[in-house]
Amino acid sequence: MVQPTLDLSPAVSDEVRKTTCYMCACRCGINVHLKSGRVTYIEGNRDHPVNRGVLCAKGSAGIRQVFAPSRLRAPLKRVGPRGSGAFVEISWEEALETAVSWLAPLRESAPEKLAFFTGRDQSQSFTSYWAQAYGTPNYAAHGGFCSVNMAAAGIYTLGGAFWEFGQPDWEHTKLFLLFGVAEDHDSNPIKIGLGQLKARGAKVIGINPIRTGYNAVADEWVGITPGTDGLLILSLIHLLLKAGKVDLDYLAQFTNAPCLVNMDPESPDYGLILTDDEGRALVWDRVEQRPRCYDKPDVTPDLAGAWEVDGITHRPVFHLIAERYLDPRYAPEAVADTVGVSAARIRALAGQIARAFDAPVEIDQPWTDFRGRRHPKMTGRPIAFHAMRGISAHSNGFQTARALHLLQALLGAVETPGGFRFKPPYPKPARAHPRPHCKVTPGQPLNGPHLGYPQGPADLCLKDDGTPARIDKAFSWENPLSAHGLMHMVIANAHAGDPYRIDTLFLYMANMAWNSSMNTAQTMAMLTDRDANGEYVIPRIIYSDAYASEMVAYADLILPDTTYLERHDCISLLDRPICEADAAADAIRWPVVEPDRDVRGFQSVLLDLGARLGLPGFVAEDGSAKYADYADYMVRHERRPGVGPLAGWRGDGADHGRGAPNPDQIAKYIENGGFWTAHVPDEARYMKPWNAAYQAWAVKIGLVDVEMPYLLDLYCEPLRRFQAAAEGRGPIQPPEALRDRLRRAMDPLPDWTPPFGEEVDAEAYPLHALTQRPMAMYHSWGSQNAWLRQIHGVNPLYVPTDVWAREGFAEGDWARVTSPHGQITVPVAHMAALNPRTVWTWNAIGKRKGTWGLDEGAPEATKGFLLNHLISELLPPKGDGMRWSNSDPVTGQAAWFDLRVRVEKCAAPGRGEAAPGFPALARPGGTA
Amino acid sequence: MTALPDRVEKKLGLVIDLDTCVGCHACVVACKGWNDQGYGAPLSDQDPYGAAPSGTFLNRVHSYEITPPDAPAQIVHFPKSCLHCDDAPCVTVCPTGASYKRREDGIVLVNESACIGCGLCAWACPYGAREMDADAGVMKKCTLCVDRIYNETLPEEDRQPACVRTCPAGARHFGDLSDPGSEVSQLVAARGGLDLMPEMGTKPVNAYLPPRPKADAAPEFDVLAPFLEPVAEDAGGFLGWLDRTLSKMPG
Amino acid sequence: MHPAPSLILFTTLSGLGFGLLAFLCLGLPDARGLTAVLWFGAGFALAGGGLLASTAHLGNPQRAWRAFTQWQTSWLSREAWLSVMALAAAGGVALGRVFFDLPMTGLGPVATGLALATVASTAMIYAQLKTVPRWNHWTTPALFLSMALAGGALLAGQMTVAPVLLLLAGAVQLLAWRTGDGRFAARGHGLASATRLEGGRVRSFAPPHTGSNYLLREMVHQVGRRHARKLRSLALIFGFLAPALLCLTAHPLALVLAVLSHAGGAMAGRWLFFAEAEHVVGLYYGYHEAGAR
Numbered sequence A: 001m002v003q004p005t006l007d008l009s010p011a012v013s014d015e016v017r018k019t020t021c022y023m024c025a026c027r028c029g030i031n032v033h034l035k036s037g038r039v040t041y042i043e044g045n046r047d048h049p050v051n052r053g054v055l056c057a058k059g060s061a062g063i064r065q066v067f068a069p070s071r072l073r074a075p076l077k078r079v080g081p082r083g084s085g086a087f088v089e090i091s092w093e094e095a096l097e098t099a100v101s102w103l104a105p106l107r108e109s110a111p112e113k114l115a116f117f118t119g120r121d122q123s124q125s126f127t128s129y130w131a132q133a134y135g136t137p138n139y140a141a142h143g144g145f146c147s148v149n150m151a152a153a154g155i156y157t158l159g160g161a162f163w164e165f166g167q168p169d170w171e172h173t174k175l176f177l178l179f180g181v182a183e184d185h186d187s188n189p190i191k192i193g194l195g196q197l198k199a200r201g202a203k204v205i206g207i208n209p210i211r212t213g214y215n216a217v218a219d220e221w222v223g224i225t226p227g228t229d230g231l232l233i234l235s236l237i238h239l240l241l242k243a244g245k246v247d248l249d250y251l252a253q254f255t256n257a258p259c260l261v262n263m264d265p266e267s268p269d270y271g272l273i274l275t276d277d278e279g280r281a282l283v284w285d286r287v288e289q290r291p292r293c294y295d296k297p298d299v300t301p302d303l304a305g306a307w308e309v310d311g312i313t314h315r316p317v318f319h320l321i322a323e324r325y326l327d328p329r330y331a332p333e334a335v336a337d338t339v340g341v342s343a344a345r346i347r348a349l350a351g352q353i354a355r356a357f358d359a360p361v362e363i364d365q366p367w368t369d370f371r372g373r374r375h376p377k378m379t380g381r382p383i384a385f386h387a388m389r390g391i392s393a394h395s396n397g398f399q400t401a402r403a404l405h406l407l408q409a410l411l412g413a414v415e416t417p418g419g420f421r422f423k424p425p426y427p428k429p430a431r432a433h434p435r436p437h438c439k440v441t442p443g444q445p446l447n448g449p450h451l452g453y454p455q456g457p458a459d460l461c462l463k464d465d466g467t468p469a470r471i472d473k474a475f476s477w478e479n480p481l482s483a484h485g486l487m488h489m490v491i492a493n494a495h496a497g498d499p500y501r502i503d504t505l506f507l508y509m510a511n512m513a514w515n516s517s518m519n520t521a522q523t524m525a526m527l528t529d530r531d532a533n534g535e536y537v538i539p540r541i542i543y544s545d546a547y548a549s550e551m552v553a554y555a556d557l558i559l560p561d562t563t564y565l566e567r568h569d570c571i572s573l574l575d576r577p578i579c580e581a582d583a584a585a586d587a588i589r590w591p592v593v594e595p596d597r598d599v600r601g602f603q604s605v606l607l608d609l610g611a612r613l614g615l616p617g618f619v620a621e622d623g624s625a626k627y628a629d630y631a632d633y634m635v636r637h638e639r640r641p642g643v644g645p646l647a648g649w650r651g652d653g654a655d656h657g658r659g660a661p662n663p664d665q666i667a668k669y670i671e672n673g674g675f676w677t678a679h680v681p682d683e684a685r686y687m688k689p690w691n692a693a694y695q696a697w698a699v700k701i702g703l704v705d706v707e708m709p710y711l712l713d714l715y716c717e718p719l720r721r722f723q724a725a726a727e728g729r730g731p732i733q734p735p736e737a738l739r740d741r742l743r744r745a746m747d748p749l750p751d752w753t754p755p756f757g758e759e760v761d762a763e764a765y766p767l768h769a770l771t772q773r774p775m776a777m778y779h780s781w782g783s784q785n786a787w788l789r790q791i792h793g794v795n796p797l798y799v800p801t802d803v804w805a806r807e808g809f810a811e812g813d814w815a816r817v818t819s820p821h822g823q824i825t826v827p828v829a830h831m832a833a834l835n836p837r838t839v840w841t842w843n844a845i846g847k848r849k850g851t852w853g854l855d856e857g858a859p860e861a862t863k864g865f866l867l868n869h870l871i872s873e874l875l876p877p878k879g880d881g882m883r884w885s886n887s888d889p890v891t892g893q894a895a896w897f898d899l900r901v902r903v904e905k906c907a908a909p910g911r912g913e914a915a916p917g918f919p920a921l922a923r924p925g926g927t928a
Numbered sequence B: 001m002t003a004l005p006d007r008v009e010k011k012l013g014l015v016i017d018l019d020t021c022v023g024c025h026a027c028v029v030a031c032k033g034w035n036d037q038g039y040g041a042p043l044s045d046q047d048p049y050g051a052a053p054s055g056t057f058l059n060r061v062h063s064y065e066i067t068p069p070d071a072p073a074q075i076v077h078f079p080k081s082c083l084h085c086d087d088a089p090c091v092t093v094c095p096t097g098a099s100y101k102r103r104e105d106g107i108v109l110v111n112e113s114a115c116i117g118c119g120l121c122a123w124a125c126p127y128g129a130r131e132m133d134a135d136a137g138v139m140k141k142c143t144l145c146v147d148r149i150y151n152e153t154l155p156e157e158d159r160q161p162a163c164v165r166t167c168p169a170g171a172r173h174f175g176d177l178s179d180p181g182s183e184v185s186q187l188v189a190a191r192g193g194l195d196l197m198p199e200m201g202t203k204p205v206n207a208y209l210p211p212r213p214k215a216d217a218a219p220e221f222d223v224l225a226p227f228l229e230p231v232a233e234d235a236g237g238f239l240g241w242l243d244r245t246l247s248k249m250p251g
Numbered sequence C: 001m002h003p004a005p006s007l008i009l010f011t012t013l014s015g016l017g018f019g020l021l022a023f024l025c026l027g028l029p030d031a032r033g034l035t036a037v038l039w040f041g042a043g044f045a046l047a048g049g050g051l052l053a054s055t056a057h058l059g060n061p062q063r064a065w066r067a068f069t070q071w072q073t074s075w076l077s078r079e080a081w082l083s084v085m086a087l088a089a090a091g092g093v094a095l096g097r098v099f100f101d102l103p104m105t106g107l108g109p110v111a112t113g114l115a116l117a118t119v120a121s122t123a124m125i126y127a128q129l130k131t132v133p134r135w136n137h138w139t140t141p142a143l144f145l146s147m148a149l150a151g152g153a154l155l156a157g158q159m160t161v162a163p164v165l166l167l168l169a170g171a172v173q174l175l176a177w178r179t180g181d182g183r184f185a186a187r188g189h190g191l192a193s194a195t196r197l198e199g200g201r202v203r204s205f206a207p208p209h210t211g212s213n214y215l216l217r218e219m220v221h222q223v224g225r226r227h228a229r230k231l232r233s234l235a236l237i238f239g240f241l242a243p244a245l246l247c248l249t250a251h252p253l254a255l256v257l258a259v260l261s262h263a264g265g266a267m268a269g270r271w272l273f274f275a276e277a278e279h280v281v282g283l284y285y286g287y288h289e290a291g292a293r
């Protein structure tokens, strides 16, 4: 027999359409192959700046998402009681008119009674624009329960954050320390980067209680005790300071280390930085021996000493830093037990950092700084850090992230070769961001953008009586710097009527009745609870989802969205763009296939609603709808003159960044593979906050309107302003009950406090319980995908060796897991590569029966489980009976990972199903 | 074609770097996606939205745990597909000639139109690299993307297996392992590439680069200590050092 | 390995059938005419039925003819040829005996040889698999052949040799079990050689899919040790000892009982043959490793 002849060159498809993936928020470029109009294959787009051709498991499985039986089919009106899942399909006209009949009267009387919150969305600049025009102060996206600690700490300290807006210098770093990351939003870029490091033989250290994924390939693993990273980092700072391994030149030139702090407790400005009459910071000039403005071309800032200016003693920030962190309480021996890492290992870590510090990276690229000084080279240290929710999702996360940023800055490893790099539109210091706005005028837009970066108590969102102006209590004394709002508090607060009641809860793309709420069972109860008159306590709920998620059953009106391959989307520089350190970039999605159901892209629906409500910005002069649909908005909307949602091909198609709207813009994007990039000029690639060439470029392409070089804020003055208020200074004063905690939390220099979870009885709840993102699943979405659910269809609780042995566990056993808030019964599995005081499971695999188009017997619903049942949005009552929210006291970040539990072996449950179980939900009227 | 060719002109195969694989399953799904619409019958799924979903995959990623006696335990993510063995037992057992090894490049393939679905080749494979498709009743296996690597309708740079093209970490390498100068052969030589189950005598073409030794057992304490030599013993001394150092710095 | 009913039926029935034919073709018993129809009919029914059952195992039985093409290398292909040749030769013998009252002494031994060769080739399909150490041994063909001979003798009513052959087959079965039990470990298969991972104890942390797959269904089958021991005793007693004893009584009813007992015992033994066979691929999934599940 002869070998069969093969067709080695079969045509892959009839047509390739290039768009942007949305199987997660990483936003990779994809080539969608079609045969006879049907999607047949999806691969990564090689030209795309985010993924450069690679694609993750979810991305390739996108093809199963467009055919999933869970897809909603048409608008739905609830007919049964809330939570029953009984709906009828209605027309879009009826759906939109129903929404208008609810929202229009509210806007005229009390716009704050609408709370509009969005989850996993990427059009926040648009949704917030709508909410601002509507006039409610109650708008935010998911950042508050996600990683606002990471964002806020980064922006307040460095003017940019790890979270989506920064990246390690993969090209030059030699030592990479990764704190608390399982997957991150930058899914593919991190993997590409790690691959690059591995190929170069650079060293990777994983600091994580769990050794899977990135931590599994790390050359060294530090199995830290959860919630203690801050202490470890401050101990590293202690050792490095002591050894003089800090970049004094960098600190003096580019950070506020030399800025002078008022040390006189009697002075009204105690703890604030000395400024000139124009409010510019002053430093002590070593040569001239007098205070001078920090940005003078010939200034020689001093870092040590104490000087009297106008009769008041001032000391440079660096002086305070040295004093604070050289304290023996940060010595490795003093922290080792708490951190769960031996003093010798801590020393070895610091030693490796010090060794890398001594081998600087130089790039032969002259540049000019903001003082006008010319530098022949760009110099940095080959030490990069990255961190995410492992640090962020603890109640001490803000200060822990600040500690890490302080360490980076002390090493001179921020925006220097080999260190950490910003992605445009960052750098952008907190001062350059808007401040929060909350002034409501019935029938009128809000007085400004909802979210922002407060600089002091005057920027809080408080009513005249001092109570929170926002339903989520963001920007209140409970969490002053809650820059992303507190999505996880909305339902609980609205239900409790604290601070007030609302009428309509409008949610978009957030599975709040399940995996994105703490205390899932109680959240469902709050959503269905009725008052004395039999009315729902939260009277109306509108929800937009594309699929039959758990949340659908809890809404009164469903606005069904398309899948990501069926609509226009805009991944805008105004929002959370797809830039890389070397390029500004934005992208679109466009309908590469038409929906086969009666569904509409949510943004188009929101435009329609805006027009029907007559919102300014949504209606033309003649009162008609201003935009035909979202595609039209993407092209014609201008946020500032010449600056719109999309930066590429503006004007006649030759303008980039700024320019008049171009009707052919979307066609240009499609032609270019769905994205646009503008490369950062060579001279502007590093040192961006201080680099004159970068600053000019950023203005030119419209990232910012004016150049704004700044110093890194090692000492964070806005924090000090709140701390000072807590000390009784200033006109705006916090409630008594919060003074102590504010004084501690709002420390202008990072410090470590035990996470709130530590306050529970450590003997009753000896273990930390964590979740991790599975790389092949996205939150709750993945389970409806026929391919992905075969990979992760159940999630055991992984238990460390000691506990495994002590409980006498064997494969296939079950355990009862108890926290101060609840109890679950779940399958267990053994893991040795785990911190001995930690248990964990994969996030969001557990599903409610009857959802996601799955059979009721689906393993996700019978054996899968959530840890969320064990977490509460409120902490157990304090001594004074007060229940604080389970959030970081600075930012309101949800403290998912503070959870403490006890694990006991138990008999396999009767039907072999994990507990708690909830009644099955009916398939909502029309799933595809 | 049940007999193995006495000589193959090339040995195309994969080199998988276990030191770099993060276990993301991207290669698993990319393989499923490509082969679902490519060579031969689609890769079917049974009970896809039900209680016991199961389907045909040509590449799967295992995870193993190593517990050294004197260091923390480790996890290794371990992708596995057909190794395109030189001495492929799956070929010689096949009664129909459907299973064969290509003379020109050593790729082991199933001619699905001749396959009776007896399953014997899957039994003969030590590595679990063959899966019978429950819908089509034919044996499926990694084709080394034979319909990509020579495909003239694809741009040159895309003529590589789907799993290699998609791997975000760059842990998968494709090339000719019979050519000692090839990138893959060099990698195998440099990193001590290994065969799986050598005792089976299958002589796999694919090779695995073992994880590099971990540093967590023995950080180089002695080497590192000098880097942490304190500049001063107390805070006062530290400020003195600071002053001296600043004076030495160019203004 | 998954003890597929089609394969258990196929191997036991065809073993019995070819065993019976082997005796019949040698003239043991010397059946002619109508009696020959019955004897040979039984032989063909068992052998043919077994072969038919085996096609139930195929994904695409309509292409079964292709299995004849690879006789140079494939034992399955050889089995296909041999079975057809054996059936043809036995058919020739049967024709002679039924219609022409011819003893067919020339073709008879050839047919017998082909029938036994068929059984041996069936055994070789399993014995050749290095991946299943329990099978990969001379005891596998020895077992299949001795079983076919014993069963054949019993069915053919050869009451003098039958007990001897039954006891012999029983002994081979015992030997196969005894030597088979340790072979997996003795050959050095383990997760360490499967993964080549070093530095400590290696164990499967998580399977590649939480869902099941073909490999697990087909090649990873776990029998409880206690369960297996009980079944082994039953297989020994019913398959060999009881029929051997029953043969000695020479009562016709006893003969029927002996055949039924042997067939039942053989099936149990064959179930164990598959169910106890550990495929090395199980290692990758955390099975078969000393100390693992």
Ligand SMILES: Nc1nc2c(c(=O)[nH]1)N[C@H]1C(S)=C(S)[C@@H](COP(=O)(O)OP(=O)(O)OC[C@H]3O[C@@H](n4cnc5c(=O)[nH]c(N)nc54)[C@H](O)[C@@H]3O)O[C@H]1N2
Pocket (backbone or CB within 6 Å): A119, A120, A142, A145, A146, A147, A508, A509, A510, A511, A512, A515, A516, A517, A544, A545, A546, A547, A548, A549, A550, A551, A561, A562, A563, A564, A602, A771, A772, A778, A779, A780, A781, A843, A844, A867, A868, A896
């Ligand atoms: N225990 C525990 N809980 C956690 C976390 C944790 O680590 N541990 N992490 C928290 C974090 S960081 C986050 S961000 C949240 C995430 O939680 P969510 O934001 O609630 O994320 P999803 O579960 O993905 O839910 C998003 C919803 O969007 C819907 N959707 C998907 N695609 C579309 C679309 O195209 N259009 C529309 N309109 N809807 C769509 C989905 O069907 C789903 O119902 O979970 C939080 N919950």
Ligand SMILES: Nc1nc2c(c(=O)[nH]1)N[C@H]1C(S)=C(S)[C@@H](COP(=O)(O)OP(=O)(O)OC[C@H]3O[C@@H](n4cnc5c(=O)[nH]c(N)nc54)[C@H](O)[C@@H]3O)O[C@H]1N2
Pocket (backbone or CB within 6 Å): A024, A025, A146, A147, A179, A180, A181, A182, A183, A184, A185, A186, A187, A207, A208, A209, A210, A224, A225, A226, A227, A228, A229, A387, A388, A389, A390, A391, A394, A770, A771, A772, A773, A774, A775, A776, A777, A778, A779, A897
């Ligand atoms: N595939 C996939 N990708 C995703 C998502 C998804 O669902 N699936 N979700 C997206 C979203 S919304 C987010 S917010 C990001 C989150 O991305 P990650 O930040 O990677 O979030 P998690 O998976 O929650 O991982 C948190 C990690 O921190 C570790 N950890 C927990 N506590 C501590 C601690 O105290 N110290 C240290 N050092 N480590 C700790 C945990 O072990 C875990 O490895 O991922 C995004 N990307």
Ligand code: SF4
Pocket (backbone or CB within 6 Å): A021, A022, A023, A024, A025, A026, A027, A028, A051, A055, A056, A057, A058, A059, A060, A187, A188
């Ligand atoms: S990381 Fe994966 S799922 Fe997320 S956008 Fe990229 S390809 Fe899509």
Ligand code: SF4
Pocket (backbone or CB within 6 Å): B020, B021, B022, B023, B024, B025, B026, B027, B028, B061, B077, B079, B166, B167, B168, B169, B170, B171, B172
């Ligand atoms: S795609 Fe690459 S990193 Fe991911 S599992 Fe496969 S080989 Fe490993």
Ligand code: SF4
Pocket (backbone or CB within 6 Å): B081, B082, B083, B084, B085, B088, B089, B090, B091, B108, B124, B125, B126, B127, B128, B129, B130, B141, B202
């Ligand atoms: S890995 Fe298995 S299927 Fe592939 S050639 Fe080797 S024996 Fe055959």
Ligand code: SF4
Pocket (backbone or CB within 6 Å): B093, B094, B095, B096, B097, B098, B099, B110, B114, B115, B116, B117, B118, B119, B120, B121, B122, B138, B139
């Ligand atoms: S399943 Fe197909 S390829 Fe495999 S041995 Fe049987 S006929 Fe050959």
Ligand code: SF4
Pocket (backbone or CB within 6 Å): B030, B031, B032, B034, B035, B058, B059, B081, B082, B141, B142, B143, B144, B145, B161, B162, B163, B164
């Ligand atoms: S080479 Fe092709 S067929 Fe083989 S595992 Fe990779 S993607 Fe799958």
Ligand SMILES: [Mo]
Pocket (backbone or CB within 6 Å): A145, A146, A147
């Ligand atoms: Mo998140």
